[in-house]
Amino acid sequence: MKFGIVIFPSKKMQDYANSFRKRYDAHYALIPPHVTLKAGFEATEEEIGPITKKISAIAGNLNPVQLKVTKFSSFSPVNNVIYLKVEPSQELENLHNKLNAAFDNIQEYKFVPHVTLGQDMSDAEHADVYGTMRMNNINFEETADRIHLLYQLENGSWTVYETFRLGKDA
């Protein structure tokens, strides 16, 4: 089974992200808007018990993280992916690093916390859509006090396996 670890931002930010994802993200129906902390990794149903314990220990020893979003950004020209840029912070970096270190520690990309709004666009569509999106003024600031471990179904959609509160008093 394929698992992943994410933060779901507030309903407000998710609704905002979905207003764009609906048109520009083919994953719109597969998973709610999210910040990926650990991209898809394979594990068996037997392995997931110990993995759950590891994540629980990591989450319990960290504090809730701030999610501050003030602008749109893009991974172009590497990928025509437009996203809400979550301001990097030591807390987020730490959470990401600890989760990755607990597993394979394989990272294809540098960690850039973000909520994807659109992907799989042609260069022309990307330029057009990105140009329009960037004219919106946005300002989200919220605290994320939990992370979720998800697994992927055969149709590509994701189901939550477990929630972990960040913080010792969780």
Add this chain to the structure above:
Amino acid sequence: MKFGIVIFPSKKMQDYANSFRKRYDAHYALIPPHVTLKAGFEATEEEIGPITKKISAIAGNLNPVQLKVTKFSSFSPVNNVIYLKVEPSQELENLHNKLNAAFDNIQEYKFVPHVTLGQDMSDAEHADVYGTMRMNNINFEETADRIHLLYQLENGSWTVYETFRLGKDA
């Protein structure tokens, strides 16, 4: 915000259910296959903290539940809804009753544990599809050791807020 409480069955059962939902359930993309324990109820973000505590206490005091599915069924003629029938058990009934008692205790229908496969069908389509589905032999038997509290986004899709393990040693 609108909240709900569900059990997600195993990936295997979810994949099986989705093979039908894809064609016959307009909610296919809004939520993974599930057994509803407490249908949508309204609560504010302030109220959800105490509600979470209540659910946590209830879940911690109950044992994991068995989900046994051996046949298809339908709510017709009341509703043209086809579903995987989860065999009623004292454990499931108890879980459902305790969760409902903790809230408004309003129940529109008698509790019939099920995983919806198809809905919003005409009488003719229902008869046709149900007739075909019933020819499948199915036999799922599994243990559900967790329940999930979800909230609904503006687009109708559901995001998990928190997971609760069933059982004292959770």
